[in-house]
Amino acid sequence: MSKKRHRQRRNRQLIQEWIFKGLVLFGQGIYYVVRFWFIDWK
Incomplete structure (x- = not known):
């Protein structure tokens, strides 16, 4: 049941x-x- 540690590390990377x-x-x-605002402003 050491997969929980990997899941936590994976979640941190995903975050x-x-x-x-x-x-x-x-x-x-x-x-x-x-950019669009600048084009409209011009």
Whole structure:
């Protein structure tokens, strides 16, 4: 029953991956919003 330890480690990696993906998507969203706003402003 030592699989529980691996599951915890895997969950931690998944959480880190999801945080990274969220930051990347968040950055892309800000980039597109600023880009479209800048185009409209011009």
